[in-house]
Amino acid sequence: MSKHVLAQNQYGKAENRIVRIARRGGEDGAWHEIRDLNVSVALRGEYRDVHLTGDNGNCLPTDTTKNTVYAFAKEHGVTSPEAFAILLAKHFVTSQPVIREAQIRVEEFAWERIPVPTRKEQHSFVRQGQEVRTAQVTYSETTGLQVLSGLKELTVMNSTNSEFHGFIKDEYTTLQEAYDRILATKVTARWANSATAAADPEHDWDGSYRKARRHMLEAFAETYSYSLQQTLHAMACRVLDHVPTVNEVRLNLPNKHHFLVDLEPFGLKNDNEVYFAADRMYGLIEGTVHRDGVQPVIATSDWITA
Numbered sequence: 001m002s003k004h005v006l007a008q009n010q011y012g013k014a015e016n017r018i019v020r021i022a023r024r025g026g027e028d029g030a031w032h033e034i035r036d037l038n039v040s041v042a043l044r045g046e047y048r049d050v051h052l053t054g055d056n057g058n059c060l061p062t063d064t065t066k067n068t069v070y071a072f073a074k075e076h077g078v079t080s081p082e083a084f085a086i087l088l089a090k091h092f093v094t095s096q097p098v099i100r101e102a103q104i105r106v107e108e109f110a111w112e113r114i115p116v117p118t119r120k121e122q123h124s125f126v127r128q129g130q131e132v133r134t135a136q137v138t139y140s141e142t143t144g145l146q147v148l149s150g151l152k153e154l155t156v157m158n159s160t161n162s163e164f165h166g167f168i169k170d171e172y173t174t175l176q177e178a179y180d181r182i183l184a185t186k187v188t189a190r191w192a193n194s195a196t197a198a199a200d201p202e203h204d205w206d207g208s209y210r211k212a213r214r215h216m217l218e219a220f221a222e223t224y225s226y227s228l229q230q231t232l233h234a235m236a237c238r239v240l241d242h243v244p245t246v247n248e249v250r251l252n253l254p255n256k257h258h259f260l261v262d263l264e265p266f267g268l269k270n271d272n273e274v275y276f277a278a279d280r281m282y283g284l285i286e287g288t289v290h291r292d293g294v295q296p297v298i299a300t301s302d303w304i305t306a
């Protein structure tokens with residue numbers, strides 16, 4: 001027996017990142033709604049033996065608490081962070097006598113739809129309230145003004161219309177081919193403005209920024225994607241097509257992986273509804289697209305994801 005006193009203690013799986021897609025509207029369910037949550041579970045109760053003697057007889061594994069979160073998202077859906085947390089907290093306390101209290105913390109990341117007026121299906125989203133606009137101006141006696149504009153932290157998601165297959169398979173390849181996956185990325189974009197725009201004191205910088213942003217978003221939403229590389233190219237080309245004062249676009253697109261959660265052990269079918277949102281590691285797709293005949297000027301080696 002320890003001469004010291006075990007005081008407050010709690011345990012559980014923290015930061016379960018979960019994306020729940022609900023398909024509504026019409027027979028084909030083409031109207032998608034997403035809830036994107038970070039759910040932490042803390043259980044309190046009869047845990048003296050676990051700490052003092054190594055007897056785990058009262059210990060519900062943290063792994064089980066994680067599985068419960070994902071299974072509940074499938075079974076009950078996510079109507080609100082509060083309602084989802086209430087369901088979970090009650091479940092833990094009422095299902096195991098040793099659990100006296102359960103605390104569920106939920107952070108919800110808000111997403112807004114990317115409006116695509118030309119289509120009725122709606123499955124493209126932009127995450128609210130994070131994006132940062134950037135500008136870098138260099139003035140040289142010999143070469144004059146160089147104005148780079150851009151943005152970072154613009155997180156977007158398509159909850160369908162993304163596939164990835166037909167890739168090289170070597171002895172280390174385990175990736176399964178995907179015919180319907182989530183495509184999500186946090187866009188860092190920089191674009192080089194023409195010397196004419198830079199020299200024009202009347203140039204509408206806010207207007208060209210809004211236009212470039214809008215066309216990148218529309219291209220992301222409207223491209224049926226077979227790779228993030230293909231989406232990158234479409235986004236950059238769309239900016240060059242619609243913003244005549246932009247000569248070059250460089251994009252840095254981390255592939256924010258979403259893995260389907262295997263719910264079969266709990267007798268539940270996961271019909272592309274419940275995903276584990278991994279924050280790292282991630283694929284990092286980068287590239288520059290410029291007008292023909294223009295010399296690219298945007299640095300390619302910057303460490304701009306940090």
Ligand SMILES: O=c1[nH]c(=O)c2[nH]c(=O)[nH]c2[nH]1
Pocket residue numbers: 164175226227228229255283
């Ligand atoms: O869009 C993608 N491009 C890749 O190059 C790649 N590689 C990978 O594992 N997944 C993906 N997805």
